[in-house]
Amino acid sequence: MGEGGEPIRKVVIVGGGTAGWMTAAALARMLGRSGLSITLVESAAIGTVGVGEATLPQIRSFNRLLGIDEREMMARTAATIKLGIEFRDWGRAGDRYVHPFGTYGEAIGPADFIHYWARANGSGEAAPIGEYSLPIVAAWQERFEPPREGDERQPYDYAFQFDAGLYAAWLAELAQAAGVVRREGRIVDVRRDGTSGDIAAVVLESGEEIAGDLFVDCSGFRALLIGETLDAPFEDWSRWLPCNRAFAVPCANGGEHGPYTRATARGAGWQWRIPLQHRVGNGLVYCDAFWDDHAARDVLMANLEGEARGEPRKLRFTTGRRQSLWRGNCVAIGLSGGFLEPLESTSIDLIQSGILNLIDLFPGAGIEDSDRREYDRLMALEFERIRDFLVLHYVANQREEEFWRAMRAMPIPDSLAEKIEDFRARAILPDYAHGLFQPVSWIAVLLGQNILPQGWDPRVEAMDGDELGEGLAQIRSRIAREAAAMPDHRDFLRASGASFVGQEARA
Ligand SMILES: Cc1cc2nc3c(=O)[nH]c(=O)nc-3n(C[C@H](O)[C@H](O)[C@H](O)COP(=O)(O)OP(=O)(O)OC[C@H]3O[C@@H](n4cnc5c(N)ncnc54)[C@H](O)[C@@H]3O)c2cc1C
Numbered sequence: 001m002g003e004g005g006e007p008i009r010k011v012v013i014v015g016g017g018t019a020g021w022m023t024a025a026a027l028a029r030m031l032g033r034s035g036l037s038i039t040l041v042e043s044a045a046i047g048t049v050g051v052g053e054a055t056l057p058q059i060r061s062f063n064r065l066l067g068i069d070e071r072e073m074m075a076r077t078a079a080t081i082k083l084g085i086e087f088r089d090w091g092r093a094g095d096r097y098v099h100p101f102g103t104y105g106e107a108i109g110p111a112d113f114i115h116y117w118a119r120a121n122g123s124g125e126a127a128p129i130g131e132y133s134l135p136i137v138a139a140w141q142e143r144f145e146p147p148r149e150g151d152e153r154q155p156y157d158y159a160f161q162f163d164a165g166l167y168a169a170w171l172a173e174l175a176q177a178a179g180v181v182r183r184e185g186r187i188v189d190v191r192r193d194g195t196s197g198d199i200a201a202v203v204l205e206s207g208e209e210i211a212g213d214l215f216v217d218c219s220g221f222r223a224l225l226i227g228e229t230l231d232a233p234f235e236d237w238s239r240w241l242p243c244n245r246a247f248a249v250p251c252a253n254g255g256e257h258g259p260y261t262r263a264t265a266r267g268a269g270w271q272w273r274i275p276l277q278h279r280v281g282n283g284l285v286y287c288d289a290f291w292d293d294h295a296a297r298d299v300l301m302a303n304l305e306g307e308a309r310g311e312p313r314k315l316r317f318t319t320g321r322r323q324s325l326w327r328g329n330c331v332a333i334g335l336s337g338g339f340l341e342p343l344e345s346t347s348i349d350l351i352q353s354g355i356l357n358l359i360d361l362f363p364g365a366g367i368e369d370s371d372r373r374e375y376d377r378l379m380a381l382e383f384e385r386i387r388d389f390l391v392l393h394y395v396a397n398q399r400e401e402e403f404w405r406a407m408r409a410m411p412i413p414d415s416l417a418e419k420i421e422d423f424r425a426r427a428i429l430p431d432y433a434h435g436l437f438q439p440v441s442w443i444a445v446l447l448g449q450n451i452l453p454q455g456w457d458p459r460v461e462a463m464d465g466d467e468l469g470e471g472l473a474q475i476r477s478r479i480a481r482e483a484a485a486m487p488d489h490r491d492f493l494r495a496s497g498a499s500f501v502g503q504e505a506r507a
């Protein structure tokens with residue numbers, strides 16, 4: 001079974017959604033040559049969740065790990081570029097800010113840029129923070145150019161908006177070429193070892209058993225192994241993130257091709273807009289205690305920029321995570337392990353972290369408790385830090401609808417309350433060694449939601465007011481110049497092999 005000193009020879013991955021095939025492709029690439037056998041079981045009759053189109057820049061390093069050529073990936077998955085997420089109407093109606101994949105400003109003294117900006121803003125002499133960020137200015141001008149080697153511009157990164165189904169299908173090809181065996185069939189039973197309680201085999205409808213030493217549960221919200229079989233408790237975070245429903249529908253592009261995802265606040269939730277090369281993905285995430293399905297569906301359909309492609313699909317979810325993601329000889333990756341609503345496009349990234357942590361801790365001579373503990377510790381940090389960041393978007397709102405008033409009034413995790421207080425008092429920001437969302441992300445959302453620092457690093461006061469104004473103005477005009485010099489996002493896509501950009505506007 002691989003427990004207590006026996007080597008892991010056979011891995012069985014249950015599920016062939018994005019999580020399953022990302023796991024299969026990465027394990028085959030990183031560990032396949034060590035003689036590990038990898039089998040993936042999926043059921044076409046059950047299908048996949050079928051949403052999840054916006055990613056984070058970390059996916060680029062995952063692609064590199066798999067030897068995937070970015071240009072080819074973009075062509076095969078109808079991908080567009082994402083420089084960040086634009087939030088509309090999240091503070092007050094009419095507000096607009098971008099959480100960028102890049103920094104703000106540049107060093108103009110010994111303190112971090114945010115402190116200089118905070119002082120200038122306090123005296124009404126700073127432009128909105130977004131104007132000091134190259135990816136934001138480029139995104140709003142619908143321009144993009146990849147960062148270059150030796151780039152002297154402000155550092156930035158990018159992610160993709162793609163058809164996740166096509167991405168998973170491509171990874172399935174790569175994984176199978178690297179030796180992964182794909183089995184089609186519905187799992188109807190799970191056999192467990194009588195002594196250890198570990199999973200010994202999954203049983204298909206045909207009666208066939210697929211045995212393994214280590215099982216990766218990628219069965220989606222069903223959580224077939226980690227939940228149904230091993231009963232790992234689910235930690236429900238609905239008290240902080242109460243949205244629990246979504247409708248999703250693609251539509252034709254109305255003519256906007258900005259390289260960013262958009263999240264617009266609505267009466268009892270929010271709506272996403274994710275532009276791909278040939279269509280736009282849309283969805284409305286909402287809380288059923290404040291809106292019924294009809295109301296939510298109507299809001300979504302009334303706010304599409306082009307003709308809908310089919311009927312909206314309804315999805316249900318509960319925000320939270322399994323308290324333990326590695327139980328016995330089973331590791332949960334993807335939706336089986338937990339779900340945080342897609343406000344910051346974190347699910348695929350969590351899958352990636354789950355895979356990389358599993359590879360780092362992959363049990364050579366058998367599974368040890370220390371492997372499980374460390375895996376759970378690392379994944380708990382990831383989940384909790386994302387959770388706090390998501391809650392921030394909701395709690396710091398100034399909207400008047402009942403849902404938003406309730407979100408403002410809810411008790412929040414202490415860890416988040418402290419972060420808000422630290423920023424308000426003195427522009428202090430969280431800085432993690434592990435986990436997503438570094439200081440720049442917090443700056444974007446804290447300021448975007450109208451939480452302004454009342455104090456700053458005292459070293460800032462040493463700078464003369466004119467000098468500060470001049471320094472800020474120079475950064476701002478340099479960024480405007482550099483963004484304007486970038487190619488149009490559509491031209492960049494065309495040059496990368498996309499042939500159908502722009503057709504949608506006419507469709
Ligand atoms: C509303 C919404 C919006 C989202 N937006 C984003 C986004 O923008 N960005 C992002 O990163 N993520 C997003 N996600 C999350 C993303 O969709 C998922 O994280 C991702 O698709 C991974 O899903 P999965 O592979 O874990 O599960 P699934 O796609 O559900 O796959 C489950 C697999 O298990 C198999 N299976 C299940 N039961 C059995 C059985 N009994 N026998 C055999 N096989 C079985 C199924 O056939 C399937 O292959 C979103 C999710 C939701 C709900």
